[in-house]
Amino acid sequence: METKIEKHLIILSGGMDSTVALYKFVTDLGKDNVVAISFDYGSKHNDQEHLMAKKSCEKLGVKWDRVDLNSLTKHLKSNLLKGGGDIPEGHYAESNMKKTVVPFRNGIMLSIACGIAESNGCKKVVIGNHYGDHAIYPDCRGVFIDSMNEAMAYGTYENINISSPFCKLTKTDIAQIGKILKVNWEETYSCYKGEEEQCGVCSTCFERREAFYLAKVTDPTTYKDKTPIEALIKKYEKGKNG
Numbered sequence: 001m002e003t004k005i006e007k008h009l010i011i012l013s014g015g016m017d018s019t020v021a022l023y024k025f026v027t028d029l030g031k032d033n034v035v036a037i038s039f040d041y042g043s044k045h046n047d048q049e050h051l052m053a054k055k056s057c058e059k060l061g062v063k064w065d066r067v068d069l070n071s072l073t074k075h076l077k078s079n080l081l082k083g084g085g086d087i088p089e090g091h092y093a094e095s096n097m098k099k100t101v102v103p104f105r106n107g108i109m110l111s112i113a114c115g116i117a118e119s120n121g122c123k124k125v126v127i128g129n130h131y132g133d134h135a136i137y138p139d140c141r142g143v144f145i146d147s148m149n150e151a152m153a154y155g156t157y158e159n160i161n162i163s164s165p166f167c168k169l170t171k172t173d174i175a176q177i178g179k180i181l182k183v184n185w186e187e188t189y190s191c192y193k194g195e196e197e198q199c200g201v202c203s204t205c206f207e208r209r210e211a212f213y214l215a216k217v218t219d220p221t222t223y224k225d226k227t228p229i230e231a232l233i234k235k236y237e238k239g240k241n242g
Contacts, residue, residue, distance in 0.1 A: 005033050006123035008163065011113050012036040012057070012064070014049030016208060017128035017166060019056055019188045020174050023181040024165065025126060031061040037116060038066045039109050041102065042073030043080050044087070044194035052189045059184070067112065078102040080192060087192040087202045090236045097136045097203050100192060106139035107148065114152045114160050123158060130166040130174060132207065142167055171211035179217045186220050200225035206232060 008025050012018045025034050038053045040046045050066055057064035079085040079099040088096045106127065113125045129140040138144060142164075149162040166174055178185070190208040191198035199205050200223025209229045212219035227235075 005029055007033045007035070007121055008124045008126050009113055009117040009120065009122040010034060010036045010126040011109055011128070012038050012053045013128070014038060014051070014053035014056070014188065015128075015190050016171070016178065016185075016188050016211070017130055017174055019052070020178040020181065020183055021126050021128040021165060022056055022060065022062065023178065023183050026060050026062060027181060035063045035120060035122065036065075037113060038064070039069055039112070040066055041069040041076075041105065041108075042082050043102070043192075044082055044084075045080075045189065045192055046194075048189045048191070048194055048196065052187045055187045056184070059187070067116075069108070069112075072108070076103055089201050090203055090206065100203070101137060104139055106137070106144070110148050110152070110162065114156060117160050118156050118158050122160070124161050124163045125152070126163045126165070128166055129164055130169055130171055132171050171207055172214040175211045175215035175217045179215070185212075195224070197222060197224045199223065201227065201232065206236060 008029060010018065010022050010025060012022055022034070022036060036053065036057050038050045040050065054064055073081055077084070078101060079087060080102055085099060088099055090096050106129065110125060110127065117123070117125050127145070129145065145162055145164045145167060153159045153161055189198065190204045192202050192204045193199050198221060200209065205223065209219060209223070210233060213229045
């Protein structure tokens, strides 16, 4: 008896991780069994990210839409949001990156995505969190994803579940998977500063560049700061260790 393929809804930011997830599930399930949504929650980099998310979906033939959550911005505090403070540079150290946490961001997005999934015949919601997120982002940790998964299943007629394929993987692992899947890295965006050209030195740019470097994957991105990644690794490691 042929097994029915379950339709998946992907939360697609337009960054590396969620774009690799998009390619993975299109490869595994076929484009007709994948839909994608991006959340505009008022972050500095949403517009640039979503340009890339739309491009990736158009290339792969996946239905895409953008969900407007801008009314939330005035109620939440984070340097990542428009009108917030400066975006930090360096490692994803807690003292550095806590400023960029948007309170319960993944919880909010997963809740809304769950309703959209059930309304559109999807059985699973895909999120691209990875192991490197866990130290600083509470709603990226495995215990949170497991708890949210249980709540979503109990709260829906169709027992909607979460798929978190990279939860135990590093950013370097994701870069290697993306290489195998032939992800177009030029159609991904990471920089938290949100300018047209990615800065290359903010914490998210550094994590992106370091992942490509450690994975031995060519990074085609043009960064505003031309400091070689080897030099940045030494600089940021020294700063992290005092």
